[in-house]
Amino acid sequence: MKWGSFGLVHIATLVLGAVIIAGLYLALRKASQRVKTWILGVLSFSGIAAIIYNLLMWGSPLEYLPLHLCSINALLLPFAVFTRNKTLGNMLMVWCLGALAALVVNMAQAEYELASWTFAFYYFPHVLEFGIPILLFALGLVEKHPKYIVRTLVITMLIYTGVHLCNVGLNAYCIANNIVDYAGEVIQVNYMYSIIPENPLLALFKQLIPYDYWYMYMIVPILAVYLSLVYLPQILKNRKKSAV
16 A cells, blocks of 8 residues: 555554654653653654665665755754753754654655555654654653744754755766766755755745745744744743743
8 A cells, every 4th residue: 555645544644643642742741751761762763764774775875865854853863862952952843844744745755655664764753753852842851942943043044054055066066977866867966955846835935036045045934933833832931920
């Protein structure tokens, strides 16, 4: 059975992902901080396992470098869990959205067979990459604070800029050295979609700002609104304290 995109099977897997995250919360909510940390920490390595799988499986490592937002999330997630670093933990509240997007907007993966390692190494790591940052706050392992909003946005866009420079450099290298993929076409990477929009929302961004790299800055106000909603209880609480 194939995964499909926005069919019954795909929707069922999204529901299952929510159940997995909720189940982890219910299973760990009364556990000690040590147990919570170790269980989430061990699970957080699933993303790194998926990165290694993709680098080895497809025979084209330049196209599977960990330079998408969800891959960067995966690399840093174990460190965030075991150190309970506040800055990193708060930043992952944005970066985990990359994993959610990878699960929802799955058109490129719609042909995956459910009973395959390819699906398993894609689906379960992305579920955990989305869920674990949320669980860090829900289980009281990291403190959520609105002071990290600006820092999160700035660091995210700096990373995006670095990834775009990697895209430009890698694409120039592949053209200059005729580095081809399995189909015999010159490899051209598009990490963090800084060059080509790969879904309707990003295509709309590029219609509004028709320039590589710059069009993705349309995401900044959206992320700012998202973070404002995430931190709204803390923002209101801080205002009440200031008013007293």
